[in-house]
Amino acid sequence: MTLVDLDVGATATVARIAGDGRMSLRIMELGLFPGVEVHVLGCSFGNLRLAAGPTRLAISEELAGVVVVTEHPDDAASSIAARVAGGVA
Amino acid sequence: MLSECHGVAGARYAPPGSATIALVGCPNVGKSAVFRMLTGIRAGVGNYPGTTVDVGRGVWDLTPDRQVGVLDLPGTYSLDPISPDECLVRDLLVDDHPDLVVVVLDAVNLTRSLYLVSQLREQARRLVVALTMSDVVKRRGGEVDVERLAAAIGVQVVRVDGRDRQPPVELTSAVAAALDGAEVPARTVAQVPAGASADGDEFAAAQERFEWIAAVEAQCVSALRSGRTGSDRVDRVVCHRWLGPIIFLAAMFAVFWITTKAAAPLQQALSDFVDGPVSGGTRAAFGWFGLSDNIAAAFVVDGLIAGVGAVLTFVPLMIIMFGLLALMEDSGYLARAAVVADRLMRTVGLPGRAFIPMIVGFGCNVPAVAATRVIPNARHRLLAVLLLPFTSCNARLVVYVLVGTVFFGPNAGYVIFAMYVLSVVLVVAVGRLLRGTVFRDISPEPLLIDLPPYHAPAPGLVASVTWQRLRAFLRTATGVIMVTSAIVWLLSATPAIGVRPTDVPSGFGEVTVASSLGGQVSAAVAPVFDPAGFGSWEAASALMTGFAAKESVVAAWAQTYGADEPGDEREPGALGAYLRADFDASSGGHTVAAVLAFMVFLLAYTPCLTTLAAQRREIGTRWTLFGVGMQLVVAWVLAVAVFQVASRL
Numbered sequence: 132m133t134l135v136d137l138d139v140g141a142t143a144t145v146a147r148i149a150g151d152g153r154m155s156l157r158i159m160e161l162g163l164f165p166g167v168e169v170h171v172l173g174c175s176f177g178n179l180r181l182a183a184g185p186t187r188l189a190i191s192e193e194l195a196g197v198v199v200v201t202e203h204p205d206d207a208a209s210s211i212a213a214r215v216a217g218g219v220a
Numbered sequence: 221m222l223s224e225c226h227g228v229a230g231a232r233y234a235p236p237g238s239a240t241i242a243l244v245g246c247p248n249v250g251k252s253a254v255f256r257m258l259t260g261i262r263a264g265v266g267n268y269p270g271t272t273v274d275v276g277r278g279v280w281d282l283t284p285d286r287q288v289g290v291l292d293l294p295g296t297y298s299l300d301p302i303s304p305d306e307c308l309v310r311d312l313l314v315d316d317h318p319d320l321v322v323v324v325l326d327a328v329n330l331t332r333s334l335y336l337v338s339q340l341r342e343q344a345r346r347l348v349v350a351l352t353m354s355d356v357v358k359r360r361g362g363e364v365d366v367e368r369l370a371a372a373i374g375v376q377v378v379r380v381d382g383r384d385r386q387p388p389v390e391l392t393s394a395v396a397a398a399l400d401g402a403e404v405p406a407r408t409v410a411q412v413p414a415g416a417s418a419d420g421d422e423f424a425a426a427q428e429r430f431e432w433i434a435a436v437e438a439q440c441v442s443a444l445r446s447g448r449t450g451s452d453r454v455d456r457v458v459c460h461r462w463l464g465p466i467i468f469l470a471a472m473f474a475v476f477w478i479t480t481k482a483a484a485p486l487q488q489a490l491s492d493f494v495d496g497p498v499s500g501g502t503r504a505a506f507g508w509f510g511l512s513d514n515i516a517a518a519f520v521v522d523g524l525i526a527g528v529g530a531v532l533t534f535v536p537l538m539i540i541m542f543g544l545l546a547l548m549e550d551s552g553y554l555a556r557a558a559v560v561a562d563r564l565m566r567t568v569g570l571p572g573r574a575f576i577p578m579i580v581g582f583g584c585n586v587p588a589v590a591a592t593r594v595i596p597n598a599r600h601r602l603l604a605v606l607l608l609p610f611t612s613c614n615a616r617l618v619v620y621v622l623v624g625t626v627f628f629g630p631n632a633g634y635v636i637f638a639m640y641v642l643s644v645v646l647v648v649a650v651g652r653l654l655r656g657t658v659f660r661d662i663s664p665e666p667l668l669i670d671l672p673p674y675h676a677p678a679p680g681l682v683a684s685v686t687w688q689r690l691r692a693f694l695r696t697a698t699g700v701i702m703v704t705s706a707i708v709w710l711l712s713a714t715p716a717i718g719v720r721p722t723d724v725p726s727g728f729g730e731v732t733v734a735s736s737l738g739g740q741v742s743a744a745v746a747p748v749f750d751p752a753g754f755g756s757w758e759a760a761s762a763l764m765t766g767f768a769a770k771e772s773v774v775a776a777w778a779q780t781y782g783a784d785e786p787g788d789e790r791e792p793g794a795l796g797a798y799l800r801a802d803f804d805a806s807s808g809g810h811t812v813a814a815v816l817a818f819m820v821f822l823l824a825y826t827p828c829l830t831t832l833a834a835q836r837r838e839i840g841t842r843w844t845l846f847g848v849g850m851q852l853v854v855a856w857v858l859a860v861a862v863f864q865v866a867s868r869l
Contacts, residue, residue: 154301160297162332164430176563177668185328187671189559194666204271
């Protein structure tokens with residue numbers, strides 16, 4: 132899954148940056164590098180607000196889609212529960 | 221390249237042969253505060269030669285008898301650039317090799333800051349680290365062991381506080397020792413050296429650098445308290461999908477209102493001062509030599525002083541606007557504004573930050589052009605500067621009110637509102653047209669922005685930034701305005717004998733508008749406006765005067781018809797009757813259509829001289845002339861279309 136798939140309030144660990152090119156490298160340089168824990172603070176206007184340690188970033192959904200993450204088990208369970216409750220398979 | 225950095229407005233230069241220190245760091249680490257601490261008032265900001273990149277340059281008294289030059293380079297996250305600013309930093313650091321590099325690190329965001337250090341360490345060089353925000357780390361329960369950090373990265377590290385007026389003794393000693401010592405040998409921590417060509421595995425190299433950083437931090441950093449911060453709680457409101465735009469619009473309206481309303485009395489006072497004591501005193505001085513009626517006196521007073529006065533009246537506007545933008549930037553809000561406005565501005569191919577100069581442009585185009593410096597990407601900034609003149613400034617409003625009152629009576633408000641709506645439509649439409657043609661190379665810039673923590677702006681830093689930007693603007697605008705004002709005056713003062721037999725030819729400087737060379741030029745240009753329904757020399761003359769300053773259109777009309785300029789445009793008096801007769805005659809009876817066409821042309825045609833000077837400073841002469849041509853074409857086509865359609869309804 133990628134950052135785009137996370138719910139607001141979810142926490143995950145960056146696994147890798149799927150894209151290539153300067154913007155993908157810049158994503159790493161801004162603090163979203165493999166192994167770092169990232170927390171989704173909010174989502175509005177097609178952009179995500181993230182916390183990665185002391186760093187706070189706003190990232191568009193298109194860029195967030197190249198950041199592959201591993202959701203934390205507790206958050207994964209609550210996400211699944213929320214989707215099931217919402218009737219989403 | 222380093223020694224050739226001249227022409228920076230207001231900068232003082234170290235004696236020839238002095239060492240040059242490059243000050244680098246990520247954005248929002250407090251680098252500008254450190255620069256100001258080192259150089260004080262003996263610093264300036266301006267374009268680096270051959271670029272449109274802003275670089276600060278100043279002098280630091282390292283010891284009473286040793287001065288060093290300091291270059292404040294644009295903030296950069298790494299030496300792998302994605303913008304012209306970062307390209308300049310990379311070129312200066314990697315290719316030009318300054319005598320010493322002082323890297324400003326943010327103790328709160330050490331991981332990210334150390335990434336730049338890791339790249340800098342891949343070349344042998346002299347390095348010193350200045351560590352800021354240590355107090356913030358302490359408040360959040362963390363600690364950075366400076367000595368262990370220095371040992372781990374192999375570079376001297378000194379704590380600094382950007383709020384201090386003088387650099388700490390430790391920093392001065394560290395820099396002096398580094399300058400006199402040998403270069404720190406290179407440490408290769410990644411397979412692909414920083415700044416090398418993109419052929420290597422850059423991602424693997426970046427990952428290795430982060431592993432090195434993690435090892436460094438493990439030795440010297442105790443973790444900060446995690447969890448939501450005060451800034452996070454504020455952002456829940458400021459970036460909320462409904463509250464965010466409301467707060468943003470309120471902030472933009474405040475900038476717009478303060479910039480125009482608060483500056484207005486100051487502008488009036490300056491204008492009165494120039495028109496009164498300065499002009500009067502100068503005429504009196506000429507009178508002492510019996511030259512008060514001489515052409516030289518008229519040229520100096522009505523040409524040059526009037527021109528300089530026109531620039532000076534913008535100073536209050538610029539001070540307030542620069543100050544407000546610096547406040548917003550230093551407080552951390554500007555980054556949030558960019559997030560909120562991002563989607564909206566992408567419709568014209570611009571990033572969210574471009575909304576700020578657009579809003580300011582509805583007050584005055586001059587500070588709005590200068591405000592485009594908040595846009596990091598040079599091509600986006602260029603596009604924004606070209607679109608800005610389509611925002612309907614307050615000066616145009618003066619003319620709208622007069623014309624609206626004369627021709628539309630109680631419906632004037634609706635017509636004026638329609639002009640503002642058209643202004644927004646033009647910005648979007650022309651923006652899309654340019655994106656599809658001249659600016660096809662601009663790739664949509666997806667949002668990726670750092671959100672610095674909110675903090676109270678530092679008054680000294682805000683004042684310093686405001687002063688530096690104002691000084692740079694005045695230095696550029698004054699020359700252009702003086703030359704152009706002199707030309708406009710010459711045109712209006714030179715008689716055009718034989719063109720109008722009913723006018724008695726007068727001496728130089730005493731002609732009426734109708735019998736002046738300027739009037740002759742207006743008469744030659746007027747037929748261009750026949751298809752738009754206002755092909756009279758009076759209307760053409762007013763528009764040509766509006767080229768100097770839009771608010772001069774009303775005064776030009778009054779002068780043309782020999783009527784009194786109305787003290788309140790809502791009470792046109794005799795001038796209104798002349799205008800009605802004029803537009804009736806030129807439009808063949810389709811008066812309303814011709815008036816609408818005139819208003820549309822006024823909205824879209826070239827900006828005033830001072831705006832052009834500001835544009836030239838930001839985008840150069842070639843692009844400014846392109847903008848002038850583009851606006852004239854758009855204005856004429858629209859005006860003709862409006863008249864041709866409206867006259868048939």
